[in-house]
Amino acid sequence: MKAFKFPARHGYSVEISPFIPTRLACATSQYYGIAGCGTLLVLEQTETGITLVKSLDWNDGLFDVTWSESNEHILVTGGGDGSLQVWDTANPQPRPLQVLKEHTQEVYSVDWSQTREENLVVSGSWDGTAKVWDPSCGGVSLCTLQGHEGVIYSTLWSPHIPGCFASASGDGTLRVWDVKSGRCRLAIPAHRAEVLSCDWCKYDQNVVVTGAVDCSLCVWDLRNVREPLSRLLGHSYAIRRVKFSPFNQTVLASCSYDFTVRFWDYSRREQPLLETLEHHSEFVCGLDFNLHIPNQVTYQGALLSSHLPRLVFDPRHCQHKLCISICSG
Amino acid sequence: MNRVKVVFGHLSPPNTFKSHSGPVISGEQCKALSTGPDDIVVVHGVRTAIGKAKRGSFKDTTPDELLSSVMTAVLADVGLSPERLGDICVGNVLQPGAGALMARVALFLSGFPETVPVYVVNRMCSSGLQALFNVAGAIQMGCYDMGLACGVESMSLRNPGEPGDVSSRLMDNDKARDCIIPMGITSENVAERFGISREKQDKFAFSSQQKAIQAQKRGVFDQEICPVTTRFVDKDGLEHTVTVTKDDGIRPGTTLAGLTKLRAAFKPDGSTTAGNSSQVSDGAAAVLLGRRSAVEALSLPILGVLRASAVVGVPPDVMGIGPAYAIPVALKQAGLSVADIDVFEINEAFASQAVYCVEKLGIPLEKVNPNGGAIALGHPLGCTGARQVVTLLNELKRRGRRSFGVVSMCIGTGMGAAAVFEYPGV
Numbered sequence: 001m002k003a004f005k006f007p008a009r010h011g012y013s014v015e016i017s018p019f020i021p022t023r024l025a026c027a028t029s030q031y032y033g034i035a036g037c038g039t040l041l042v043l044e045q046t047e048t049g050i051t052l053v054k055s056l057d058w059n060d061g062l063f064d065v066t067w068s069e070s071n072e073h074i075l076v077t078g079g080g081d082g083s084l085q086v087w088d089t090a091n092p093q094p095r096p097l098q099v100l101k102e103h104t105q106e107v108y109s110v111d112w113s114q115t116r117e118e119n120l121v122v123s124g125s126w127d128g129t130a131k132v133w134d135p136s137c138g139g140v141s142l143c144t145l146q147g148h149e150g151v152i153y154s155t156l157w158s159p160h161i162p163g164c165f166a167s168a169s170g171d172g173t174l175r176v177w178d179v180k181s182g183r184c185r186l187a188i189p190a191h192r193a194e195v196l197s198c199d200w201c202k203y204d205q206n207v208v209v210t211g212a213v214d215c216s217l218c219v220w221d222l223r224n225v226r227e228p229l230s231r232l233l234g235h236s237y238a239i240r241r242v243k244f245s246p247f248n249q250t251v252l253a254s255c256s257y258d259f260t261v262r263f264w265d266y267s268r269r270e271q272p273l274l275e276t277l278e279h280h281s282e283f284v285c286g287l288d289f290n291l292h293i294p295n296q297v298t299y300q301g302a303l304l305s306s307h308l309p310r311l312v313f314d315p316r317h318c319q320h321k322l323c324i325s326i327c328s329g
Numbered sequence: 330m331n332r333v334k335v336v337f338g339h340l341s342p343p344n345t346f347k348s349h350s351g352p353v354i355s356g357e358q359c360k361a362l363s364t365g366p367d368d369i370v371v372v373h374g375v376r377t378a379i380g381k382a383k384r385g386s387f388k389d390t391t392p393d394e395l396l397s398s399v400m401t402a403v404l405a406d407v408g409l410s411p412e413r414l415g416d417i418c419v420g421n422v423l424q425p426g427a428g429a430l431m432a433r434v435a436l437f438l439s440g441f442p443e444t445v446p447v448y449v450v451n452r453m454c455s456s457g458l459q460a461l462f463n464v465a466g467a468i469q470m471g472c473y474d475m476g477l478a479c480g481v482e483s484m485s486l487r488n489p490g491e492p493g494d495v496s497s498r499l500m501d502n503d504k505a506r507d508c509i510i511p512m513g514i515t516s517e518n519v520a521e522r523f524g525i526s527r528e529k530q531d532k533f534a535f536s537s538q539q540k541a542i543q544a545q546k547r548g549v550f551d552q553e554i555c556p557v558t559t560r561f562v563d564k565d566g567l568e569h570t571v572t573v574t575k576d577d578g579i580r581p582g583t584t585l586a587g588l589t590k591l592r593a594a595f596k597p598d599g600s601t602t603a604g605n606s607s608q609v610s611d612g613a614a615a616v617l618l619g620r621r622s623a624v625e626a627l628s629l630p631i632l633g634v635l636r637a638s639a640v641v642g643v644p645p646d647v648m649g650i651g652p653a654y655a656i657p658v659a660l661k662q663a664g665l666s667v668a669d670i671d672v673f674e675i676n677e678a679f680a681s682q683a684v685y686c687v688e689k690l691g692i693p694l695e696k697v698n699p700n701g702g703a704i705a706l707g708h709p710l711g712c713t714g715a716r717q718v719v720t721l722l723n724e725l726k727r728r729g730r731r732s733f734g735v736v737s738m739c740i741g742t743g744m745g746a747a748a749v750f751e752y753p754g755v
Contacts, residue, residue: 034332080332106332126335151335162365170338178364194338206664213339223664238339257340 004050013064014286019072021292029061038062066112078107109155115162124152147184153196160205168195188225197241203249211239230266255284366622369465371633374719375555376614379576379707382484386573387611390559392483395613396435402555403615411441415473418463419449420456420480421711423487427451455746458714474623480715481613507645508742513595516679519649527600530680531588534605538583541701578608578707605680610707614715633722637662637749649682651745652737653689659747674717676738677702725752
């Protein structure tokens with residue numbers, strides 16, 4: 001396990017580069033994200049630890065970050081001032097290449113499309129709208145999708161269906177959008193609570209997971225949304241972020257305000273919780289699987305702490321330890 | 330927005346949550362999630378009017394003429410040049426060799442260039458739908474981007490009957506022997522075995538006529554019928570040139586009492602009559618299909634999306650139950666249930682089998698053949714499948730909203746075919 005600390009910043013989101021297995025980006029904010037500036041950190045994982053490659057400052061808190069899928073140096077962040085920033089880490093100037101300002105309130109999520117022949121970014125904002133952008137052609141959004149009755153916390157492209165993304169909102173719904181028609185295709189009252197995060201299964205285009213303030217995760221089959229495929233209980237506070245494993249169809253990881261990161265296998269009906277990691281002493285906001293290195297998971301804690309603990313953790317070791325403890329127990 | 334308030338909201342007890350109040354868009358529509366550039370879409374479809382065999386409007390019209398009318402019209406309506414077609418498949422049952430020659434002749438009569446190929450397919454009553462499956466499959470395989478699926482039948486000029494060359498051993502095998510049972514007897518078998526009463530059959534037949542009369546009155550079919558100008562020899566032997574625009578099998582004078590009085594047509598104590606069976610007819614239909622990406626590149630409209638297709642086998646002696654087995658397979662493929670479907674076009678070969686299938690699947694009657702079926706309109710064998718697709722998609726379009734529909738039919742010798750279409754909405 002490796003850790004990295006950066007003074008006076010709190011991590012909100014961590015993403016591993018799709019190009020370089022050891023490269024990480026982290027969106028952070030000052031003063032617990034409630035006021036002050038933000039910093040985009042680009043980090044490199046070495047054999048012994050984690051080193052800072054670059055830090056890029058912005059005048060408001062940064063809440064989410066996404067790597068370009070077409071250029072290893074490009075990143076997009078979403079900020080508290082309602083703008084998106086397009087960054088080029090190869091640019092010697094510590095300023096964004098482009099600032100996309102249309103949202104009227106905090107941009108809480110950004111995601112770069114992974115489907116071929118598309119270089120689109122979707123953003124979700126507390127103004128209740130999602131916007132789709134093509135960072136290569138000007139500073140004007142391609143479309144604005146309205147429908148949520150609350151703030152949007154999470155927007156994520158389907159890894160399978162071009163022009164389709166899911167959004168999680170404070171109105172308790174998960175929505176699925178078709179960018180081509182500009183319409184909401186599906187609105188699922190997923191939780192009787194604010195839904196803070198969602199993610200698509202990487203192996204089944206119809207499966208989506210949601211994580212909510214009601215401490216539960218729900219796995220949905222979009223073809224039949226009357227009830228979830230699985231409801232995963234265990235967290236003791238709101239779930240801040242959830243992600244499906246890129247390596248296993250039914251495995252997912254979630255992090256929570258309860259300071260823990262949990263791994264689940266929703267196909268295991270009796271005991272879906274695989275393990276609980278308690279390496280943080282604060283809310284855990286960001287989480288990512290390493291696409292290049294099976295079993296490597298990165299996550300970060302934030303808020304109400306004076307520093308940013310950052311951990312790169314290999315669950316294989318943990319399982320090993322777990323094994324030993326069972327044996328010795 | 331006050332960020333502190335939002336974060337504290339995440340930590341507050343869940344019962345303080347105000348539930349989402351907007352309309353819930355149900356999961357039933359989500360198959361369209363898989364909308365993609367490789368979808369097989371229907372651009373447009375037309376049909377001729379359906380004429381009563383041997384007496385009706387097309388009694389003197391050869392099938393190549395009927396086919397040529399719809400082939401020409403379907404392209405002209407959307408302004409597509411025939412050179413764009415990768416292939417044409419024509420469903421036909423009664424012509425020798427399913428009309429391979431007739432189809433090529435129709436292509437030239439339509440003014441299509443020799444570079445456009447054409448072939449025929451015969452899966453009996455599902456031939457028109459099978460032609461669509463074949464073209465869809467070839468598009469999906471990447472053989473070409475745009476294709477034409479047609480169906481045509483002249484039952485005036487050809488009779489079913491000649492079985493071709495089959496082994497005498499046919500009589501030693503129960504199932505093989507059942508394949509030569511006359512269709513009317515298979516209807517009697519269904520009625521007897523599954524208890525479909527004469528009363529139910531007549532009611533269903535009456536309702537088919539009523540719905541067709543209403544649809545014709547409202548001009549529902551005018552959008553899908555392309556006029557055919559042809560020759561017609563009257564009873565005095567005089568030849569006329571006529572333009573046919575209306576189905577002539579619909580009988581406004583039909584009464585339930587009248588249907589009840591009809592004698593059984595296939596066996597003395599039977600329940601299948603001329604009134605509760607499909608009519609013998611002439612007609613043609615054509616459906617233009619394409620890969621979504623190509624259709625969009627050509628700026629053509631999208632009338633429907635093919636979401637699933639299935640053909641299954643059933644016992645030959647009760648061949649009419651085919652839809653009851655094919656429809657669930659197609660629905661499963663599409664990830665949908667009966668409740669998700671707005672309109673079912675189930676071919677009315679016989680009221681007995683149609684009623685059986687509808688009851689077996691628990692389909693609300695109002696969803697079945699809302700503009701009438703083969704009992705009122707007629708059943709030109711090879712044409713029917715394509716005709717049903719045209720009628721279905723036009724009906725869904727008329728209703729306006731995004732929805733799903735099913736086309737299905739039974740097939741002689743014991744099979745059933747079904748397809749699920751999505752109308753994408755306006």
